[in-house]
Amino acid sequence: MEPRHPFDAATALDRVAEGEFRGHTAPEYSNMVGPFGGITAATLVRAVLDDPRRLGEPVAITVNFAGPIADGPFTVRADPARTNRSTQHWTLELVQDGAVTTTATAVTAVRRPTWTDSEIAPPRVPPFAEAAPFVPPEFPVWMSNYEQHFVEGAGPLAAEAGPRPDSVTTVWVRDTPPRPLDRAALTALCDVFIPRAMVRTGRLVPAGTVSLTVYFHADAELLAAVADRPVLGTARAQHFGAGFFDQTATVWSPDGVVLATSHQLVYFKD
Amino acid sequence: MEPRHPFDAATALDRVAEGEFRGHTAPEYSNMVGPFGGITAATLVRAVLDDPRRLGEPVAITVNFAGPIADGPFTVRADPARTNRSTQHWTLELVQDGAVTTTATAVTAVRRPTWTDSEIAPPRVPPFAEAAPFVPPEFPVWMSNYEQHFVEGAGPLAAEAGPRPDSVTTVWVRDTPPRPLDRAALTALCDVFIPRAMVRTGRLVPAGTVSLTVYFHADAELLAAVADRPVLGTARAQHFGAGFFDQTATVWSPDGVVLATSHQLVYFKD
Structure with missing residues (x-):
């Protein structure tokens, strides 16, 4: 049996009851404090994907990083708060030692062709x-899971340090070792950009x-066509x-097709 | 006593227990089915603002429109899932007759000056x-609560109907009758754009x-400076x-300062 890809190991969940999953932080994806946010978001997408009550595929997710996640086990709770004919609305939380560390909502849907x-x-x-x-730095550790070829805006972790007139980053990126793209991995890629x-x-x-x-935005066919090729990520602050x-970001297929659009609000200090 | 502004009447909540509020739909803000989404989102912001447990001011909210809201009373449940030193994470839902019609999360924060x-x-x-x-149409009714002067992209409800090369809308907009801008009203304004x-x-x-x-993005001082003047809204699909x-949108002060940035995912048929 081939060993699991580190991404799959880091986002793996055991379903222990209806709407309750157990997971464990992965040292390979640790950030300055707790795990890389992208791996946490991907884990919540995984919970929805793994839930047998799921209708359709994820179309939107919002993840709120409420508090630090300590190294160790955690529980994900997933509740399909409303199921319609073709859409379903999920409320999720990640809990550790009785404290909510992460809140989230997600929407899944049966998609139909349109223009x-x-x-x-x-x-x-x-x-x-x-x-x-x-060349990823030793810290934060999670960056070593991504192969990044920067076009612009690599930031102070690269050699080019110094103030810039804008916060734009353009980067070719993929999991390393390469791994076929799916919605969980795409979710993490949307958070791969260092703070603007x-x-x-x-x-x-x-x-x-x-x-x-x-x-x-990507359907299964498009994700399969991307496979494990690098995708293009663009991000900027508004x-x-x-x-x-x-921060507003877009992840593009290597052929220039929109895979996902993403937005985040980020706390910062001077 | 001056009569309440229709916006304040439509978003008014009675706090009936800790984290539980009663509200009522307002016919003046009805959409094709149920209320205008912006008034629902504003009502959820109001719940957070009205909750005595609140820390700081709203910095982010995500509202998921899970199912139709019928004309009549509803309950809003607001739970501060996590309170930190300077941020607080809220989970919210709007419930009617035992069914969840709307899920939401919000983040409030004590903001400090930075560059x-x-x-x-x-x-x-x-x-x-x-x-x-x-000139707002008779339906949907909610549009009559906004005074809109379009620069471009008024859509098929205006005289200019016909396909366009892009989905950009640029519009001066304010509540009518004019009302001083606050975070609840700003929330509704972020949803004022008809579907792209x-x-x-x-x-x-x-x-x-x-x-x-x-x-x-706006602080209380900036909102007070806008007062009841029209703001500039821009929106486009990606x-x-x-x-x-x-859809990605920005609401600008009349002096060209960013008040809010907003994003939405919208279901559509051909």
Whole structure:
């Protein structure tokens, strides 16, 4: 039997009762404090995917990082608060030692074909092989799970440190070792961008996501077509002020198709 | 005593127990089916604002429209799932006759001064008085509560019907009668834009928001400075496909300062 991919091990859940799952933090995905937010968000998507009551596929999820998650076991509670004919609304929480560390809501849906169009286009970029490979730092540890080739905005963890006129990051990215893309992995990729305040200032500043939203646009066929190829991620802040900034991000297939759009609100200090 | 503004009447809640509020739908804010989503979202913000356990001010809210709300009374449940030193995480739901119609999460925070900057700029537009006033249709009824002067993208409810190359809407908007802006009203304004699929196709098509997120950037001082002047709203879709599209929106002060950024995922049919 082939060993599990570290991503699958980190997001694995045991269903112990209806709507109750047990998981365990993975040292490979640890951040400065607790796990990488993207792996927590992916774990919550996994809970919905693993729940036999699920109708359709995830179309939207919002994850709120309420408190730190300690190394060790945790419980995920998933409640399908409302099931309609073609949509279902989930309320989720991650609990550890009786304390809520993470709240979330998700929407799943049976999707049907309609006309398709994007009003946004991917930036013109050099191909993955021609963009500069990023050597991940030792800390935070989770970054070693991603192979990143930056086009711009690598931030202070890269050699290019220094303030920038904007917070834009454009990066080719995939799991390492490579792993076929699915909705859980796509969720984590939406949070792969380091805090925009760091990219903008060129300095490591205290920052942490408080709320992350992912809208899934890719269907199963498109995800299968991407397979384990690198995807293109773009992220930028819209507004910084009074201790918070927002980030808007898009993950594009290597062929320039929108896979997911994502937004987050991030706490930061000067 | 002056009569209450219709917005305040529509979002009024009676606190009947800790974390439990009673409200009532307002016919003035009815949509095609049930109330205007913006008034529902504003009512949930109101619940957080009215809860004596609240820490700080709303910085983010996500509202999921799970099922139709019938005309009549409803209950809002608000649970501060986690309270930290300077942030608090809320889980909310709106319940009617034992069924969950709406799920939500919110984050409140004690905000502190930091550097401030926007990486987005408002479009160059004619002033409110020079943009064409929109005569609201009889249905949906809620539109009569907003005074809208469209710069572009009024959609099929205006005279300009017909397909457009993009789904961009730019509009000066305020409550009518005018009402000083606050976070509840700002929340509703983030949902004032008609579905992008209609603006794009120029046709009335079945569509409904499934998930709405608002990030609040304005502080109390800025809101007070806006007072009851019109604000500028901009909205566009990023991607349409397989029955859903996303919308990203910004509400700007009349002086061009970001008040809120907002995102939603919307169900639509051809």
